[in-house]
Amino acid sequence: MTDSTPPIASFTHRHLLGIEGLSPVEIELLLDRSESYVEQNRQADKKKSVLRGRTIINLFFESSTRTRTSFELAGKRLGGDVINMSVSTSAVKKGETLIDTAMTLNAMHPDVLVVRHADSGAVKLLSEKVNCAVINAGDGAHEHPTQALLDALTIRRRKGRLGGLQVAICGDIAHSRVARSNIHLLNTMGARVRLIAPRTLIPVQAERLGCEVFHSMADGLVDCDIVMMLRLQTERMKGNYFPSIREYFRFFGLDYDKLSRAKPDALIMHPGPMNRGVEIDSELADDIERSAIREQVEMGVAVRMACLEIMAGNLPDPWQRND
Numbered sequence: 001m002t003d004s005t006p007p008i009a010s011f012t013h014r015h016l017l018g019i020e021g022l023s024p025v026e027i028e029l030l031l032d033r034s035e036s037y038v039e040q041n042r043q044a045d046k047k048k049s050v051l052r053g054r055t056i057i058n059l060f061f062e063s064s065t066r067t068r069t070s071f072e073l074a075g076k077r078l079g080g081d082v083i084n085m086s087v088s089t090s091a092v093k094k095g096e097t098l099i100d101t102a103m104t105l106n107a108m109h110p111d112v113l114v115v116r117h118a119d120s121g122a123v124k125l126l127s128e129k130v131n132c133a134v135i136n137a138g139d140g141a142h143e144h145p146t147q148a149l150l151d152a153l154t155i156r157r158r159k160g161r162l163g164g165l166q167v168a169i170c171g172d173i174a175h176s177r178v179a180r181s182n183i184h185l186l187n188t189m190g191a192r193v194r195l196i197a198p199r200t201l202i203p204v205q206a207e208r209l210g211c212e213v214f215h216s217m218a219d220g221l222v223d224c225d226i227v228m229m230l231r232l233q234t235e236r237m238k239g240n241y242f243p244s245i246r247e248y249f250r251f252f253g254l255d256y257d258k259l260s261r262a263k264p265d266a267l268i269m270h271p272g273p274m275n276r277g278v279e280i281d282s283e284l285a286d287d288i289e290r291s292a293i294r295e296q297v298e299m300g301v302a303v304r305m306a307c308l309e310i311m312a313g314n315l316p317d318p319w320q321r322n323d
């Protein structure tokens with residue numbers, strides 16, 4: 001953190017629902033705060049009491065490994081009480097609606113709700129019904145703000161900056177909330193974004209997002225500083241988007257040959273879960289000289305600590321709350 005870093009109270013949003021609409025100063029503030037937790041997470045004693053007395057509920061309507069675990073670790077390392085609710089064990093299975101579930105949890109006075117849902121906009125809807133702060137852990141193909149922040153932190157640590165970098169986001173962009181949040185963040189911070197995918201996996205009006213669009217890895221990867229790979233999100237696909245996995249890997253899977261078009265020190269990233277041999281060559285994914293994939297997971301905990309701290313810090317005085 002630099003001396004010029006604004007105090008965290010200057011981040012005034014009640015909820016963290018997306019990257020769209022955040023200013024460069026606000027993004028910088030979240031990243032600087034996250035940075036301060038990276039070193040702490042490498043110490044033997046990782047515990048702080050910033051969230052002592054606070055309750056965080058992880059409410060996941062979709063499966064998750066790293067996002068849910070890292071929010072849980074983040075909350076616990078800051079001394080908060082963390083409860084994990086997954087849909088398979090909740091009353092949602094018994095037909096309770098999203099809003100009823102939210103109201104039930106709200107009545108237990110949580111301070112932060114971390115929510116993942118398969119529908120775009122569901123997390124915002126929920127945030128309008130509760131008194132606590134809400135963090136979007138991924139809503140449909142819309143946004144996944146903490147993933148974009150952890151990606152940005154990883155890039156900033158490796159490259160020293162975000163502005164001016166050429167970033168390629170490759171693969172199933174049409175179904176990806178990770179891509180959308182990253183596009184907003186990278187554009188806001190002055191990076192240049194290219195999208196590389198078959199025509200069927202590029203969202204309509206992609207250029208409107210302020211990106212260059214390519215349908216060939218050989219062309220799109222030229223001189224890139226960062227190569228972000230995405231999984232084929234078949235769970236969101238209705239119909240056939242590509243002829244076969246083999247053909248997809250041949251044209252759009254990242255391997256050493258395709259990577260040679262990017263800058264010699266280009267960094268490979270992937271939000272996970274990774275499908276080896278589909279969007280990325282297995283050996284390349286494990287190449288520690290080129291891949292920042294493990295580091296992304298590490299940064300995820302630090303970013304979620306910063307987000308929990310800042311959002312909990314923004315809550316009105318509990319005695320003033322009308323709940």
Ligand code: NCD
Pocket residue numbers: 066067138144147177178230231233271272273
């Ligand atoms: C991503 C997600 O859930 O949107 N994963 C993650 O959060 N680490 C991407 C994906 O599922 O492919």
